Amino acid sequence: xxxxxxxxxxxxxxxxxxxxxxxxxxxxxxxxxxxxxxxxxxxxxxxxxxxxxxxxxxxxxxxxxxxxx
Numbered sequence: 001x002x003x004x005x006x007x008x009x010x011x012x013x014x015x016x017x018x019x020x021x022x023x024x025x026x027x028x029x030x031x032x033x034x035x036x037x038x039x040x041x042x043x044x045x046x047x048x049x050x051x052x053x054x055x056x057x058x059x060x061x062x063x064x065x066x067x068x069x
Contacts, residue, residue, distance in 0.1 A: 027061055028052065035060040 032040070037048035039059035049056055058065050 024061060024064075028057075032056050033060060 032049045032052055034048070036052075036056035036059055037046070040049045040053065040056045
């Protein structure tokens with residue numbers, strides 16, 4: 001069995017990924033906000049949706065959307 005290389009596990013890319021994950025979870029736990037309201041509200045001045053949908057997540061977390069060419 002080969003030894004596991006742990007030389008690059010402190011900080012770096014892993015830490016960045018963890019920070020992004022925590023930011024996403026915080027956004028999702030807070031519930032739909034202004035961006036989701038603009039995307040999913042019924043009428044021009046309707047309230048924000050009470051639940052997440054794929055559409056409101058895409059509107060609220062723009063860096064998750066991968067643009068197709």
